[in-house]
Amino acid sequence: MNPLLDIRELRLELQRTRKESVAVLDGLSLSVGKGETVGIVGESGCGKSVLSLSILGLQPNAMRITGGEIWYKEEYPLHDLKPRDIRRYRGSEIAMVFQDPMSSLNNGLTVGAQVTEMFRLHAGCSRAEAKERAIALFRKVGLARPEALLKEYPYQLSGGMRQRIMIAIAISCNPGLLIADEPTTALDVTIQAQILDLMRQIRDENDTAIMLISHDLGVIADMCDRIAVMYAGQIIEEGPVDAIFEEPRHPYTIGLLQSIPAPSKKQEKLFSIPGTVPGLAERQSLGCRFAPRCGMAVKHCYTEAPPLFGASPGHAARCWLLAERGGQADAIVS
Amino acid sequence: MNYFVRRLLTLLLTVFFVVTLTFAAFRIIPGNPALTILGTEASDEQIALLEAKLGINRPLPEQFIDWLRGAAALDFGQSLRFSEPVLKLIGDRFPVTISLALLALTITIAVAVPLGIAAARSKGKAADMMISIGTQLGLAIPSFWMGIALILVFGLVLRWFSVSTYVPWSENPYLALKSLLLPAIALAVPQIAIVVRYLRTTLLEQLNLDYVRTARSKGLKDHSVLFRHVLRNALLPVITVVGINFGELLAGSLVVEQVFTLPGFGSLLITAIGNRDYPLVQGMILLIAFIVVAVNFVVDLSYRILDPKIRMK
Ligand SMILES: Nc1ncnc2c1ncn2[C@@H]1O[C@H](COP(=O)(O)OP(=O)(O)OP(=O)(O)O)[C@@H](O)[C@H]1O
Ligand code: SF4
Ligand SMILES: [Mg+2]
Numbered sequence A: 001m002n003p004l005l006d007i008r009e010l011r012l013e014l015q016r017t018r019k020e021s022v023a024v025l026d027g028l029s030l031s032v033g034k035g036e037t038v039g040i041v042g043e044s045g046c047g048k049s050v051l052s053l054s055i056l057g058l059q060p061n062a063m064r065i066t067g068g069e070i071w072y073k074e075e076y077p078l079h080d081l082k083p084r085d086i087r088r089y090r091g092s093e094i095a096m097v098f099q100d101p102m103s104s105l106n107n108g109l110t111v112g113a114q115v116t117e118m119f120r121l122h123a124g125c126s127r128a129e130a131k132e133r134a135i136a137l138f139r140k141v142g143l144a145r146p147e148a149l150l151k152e153y154p155y156q157l158s159g160g161m162r163q164r165i166m167i168a169i170a171i172s173c174n175p176g177l178l179i180a181d182e183p184t185t186a187l188d189v190t191i192q193a194q195i196l197d198l199m200r201q202i203r204d205e206n207d208t209a210i211m212l213i214s215h216d217l218g219v220i221a222d223m224c225d226r227i228a229v230m231y232a233g234q235i236i237e238e239g240p241v242d243a244i245f246e247e248p249r250h251p252y253t254i255g256l257l258q259s260i261p262a263p264s265k266k267q268e269k270l271f272s273i274p275g276t277v278p279g280l281a282e283r284q285s286l287g288c289r290f291a292p293r294c295g296m297a298v299k300h301c302y303t304e305a306p307p308l309f310g311a312s313p314g315h316a317a318r319c320w321l322l323a324e325r326g327g328q329a330d331a332i333v334s
Numbered sequence B: 001m002n003y004f005v006r007r008l009l010t011l012l013l014t015v016f017f018v019v020t021l022t023f024a025a026f027r028i029i030p031g032n033p034a035l036t037i038l039g040t041e042a043s044d045e046q047i048a049l050l051e052a053k054l055g056i057n058r059p060l061p062e063q064f065i066d067w068l069r070g071a072a073a074l075d076f077g078q079s080l081r082f083s084e085p086v087l088k089l090i091g092d093r094f095p096v097t098i099s100l101a102l103l104a105l106t107i108t109i110a111v112a113v114p115l116g117i118a119a120a121r122s123k124g125k126a127a128d129m130m131i132s133i134g135t136q137l138g139l140a141i142p143s144f145w146m147g148i149a150l151i152l153v154f155g156l157v158l159r160w161f162s163v164s165t166y167v168p169w170s171e172n173p174y175l176a177l178k179s180l181l182l183p184a185i186a187l188a189v190p191q192i193a194i195v196v197r198y199l200r201t202t203l204l205e206q207l208n209l210d211y212v213r214t215a216r217s218k219g220l221k222d223h224s225v226l227f228r229h230v231l232r233n234a235l236l237p238v239i240t241v242v243g244i245n246f247g248e249l250l251a252g253s254l255v256v257e258q259v260f261t262l263p264g265f266g267s268l269l270i271t272a273i274g275n276r277d278y279p280l281v282q283g284m285i286l287l288i289a290f291i292v293v294a295v296n297f298v299v300d301l302s303y304r305i306l307d308p309k310i311r312m313k
Helices: A048-055 A111-122 A127-140 A146-150 A159-171 A189-206 A217-223 A241-246 A251-258 A299-303 B003-028 B033-038 B044-054 B060-072 B086-121 B126-140 B143-157 B173-207 B210-217 B222-259 B265-274 B278-306
Strands: A003-015 A021-033 A037-041 A063-072 A094-097 A177-181 A209-213 A226-231 A234-240 A309-312 A315-317
Touching (some): A021 A063, A037 A217, A048 A177, A111 A146, A111 A159, A127 A146, A177 A189, A189 A209, A189 A217, A226 A241, A226 A251, A234 A241, A234 A251, B003 B060, B003 B278, B060 B278, B086 B126, B143 B222, B173 B222, B222 B278
Parallel strands (some): A037 A226, A177 A209
Antiparallel strands (some): A003 A021
16 A cells, blocks of 8 residues: 555654754654554653654754655655745644644634634635534534634633544545544543544544544554554554564564553552663764663664564564564565 | 622722822822912912912811812812913823824734744744844833834934924824824833743744644644744734833833933923923823723733633633
């Protein structure tokens, strides 16, 4: 299948001082197929948000793409577009939903203004037309009394309603890809489930691909077709959801899965991966980035960086432990 | 209590305090209006006679209550010095001062908002630096000094403006504007500096917020993000600063009028104080206090109207 979004060997650098820069993302490849839901997991600071933002050129000002490519629908080189040109894809082809619905909407503008501007911008609708479409859209995402809602301000609404509005804005122009960066983290559990249901409904109705970033492995397992595990700016394991959950291959993924509290049995002590995520400057420059925290590390791990090794079709991990069995997977195309 | 009523009461109370204070202060400090009018040669009887005629020999509380009663009916009495109604004297001079202050305010907003936006947009770049140096200077130079410099350059050297010929608005609006322009600029400069700096800060603060990222992710142009989403939020706190500074602007006009010899409140107030012209001083102070408090009230109110977060509560 041709990927909808194809990120190839992406390198993103943070300019620290005039002369010095550090890599935030390094050799990162990831693709998302049409209608597919891909989950991205990894500890805080590994670069999930920055990755999602860089797709639309929205990364922080001090960061720049210095290598690799980002292709959308195989013909649009997002990595290589001028700001004026990439704007056309924002919101219309690729839309984003952010974590905190409290701060992600503008409290100084009515909900209506913030929704209708999408139709006016991307579909060239008249004011009246845009309003009509907004009302229909609100109905679609399960927002009651849409007419009244248009005149209200975000701060008057609950977190769940705001996130529905965020989603409504995101899907307003029928994007091919929806990027959701921890869309439910800030919400109550019951609201979380509703928002996830809504996202599922949208995916099924519109065949929208979703890139879902979450700390919650339960949510990921529930929603995704495929999972990419990130560590220190790289994808260290990637594969179909079942493979990752049942046969994780990378020691980091294994640790991550062991640290989920199991609801069935009362565990006395929850496993946690020793050590902390390295800061941008402390990242291991030589060898495997996970080595300082890895219980399986051997000398070789400190001297040479592991490439991605295939474990099974579509499943690969960046760890030397796979070297004997699989062989190098230089082409895992999903 | 209703917010509006509460504010109105505070407004009246504040004005009352200011007026009481002025009344008390001027009776306590030495000086006698009868003496100033008659000169040092006057005999004690002459002075006593005039004091009685002016009504300033009566007990202070009685005078105060009398004055208050008059003021409530918008009768501020007669000027001791000019033997004309205080209201007429104020009416003659006030338009000059208030139009100077309003013109300065207009210039401030018209110049400071674009400059503040430009500074925020070019943060850290050359333009931002230049604006920063400019505002630094604007804050450091006193208005009267700036006034003198403007007179020198535009009045005496370039001769673009005729200095010190005030023309009332009713006579010739163009000439009136022309005669007020230089003093208004002198007054506006420090205000511009304050507003530019503040707007730059609030803009940068807003630009860092999450909703800006959302707006950009929608595909909006940078200038739509700025003007449609950010500017309104960033201007709100600026309104307060402008309002608070309006008192300063009025005080500044009194001084700058002197530099440009405009027939405004400044010279009248100085004469009135020098002559211990109690009714005139009180009338003028009352008006100034009222304007300052009223402007603050209006600012507060407009803030409420403009900020949906407060409006809804
Ligand atoms: N505006 C910024 N300026 C400089 N560095 C930044 C900025 N934003 C993020 N970073 C750095 O980039 C790295 C990746 O950050 P990112 O926000 O993508 O992490 P994340 O995986 O999304 O974490 P979380 O799970 O906490 O959201 C981190 O080391 C972070 O410190
Ligand atoms: S390569 Fe070595 S250090 Fe890295 S995860 Fe595998 S075993 Fe651990
Ligand atoms: Mg993040």
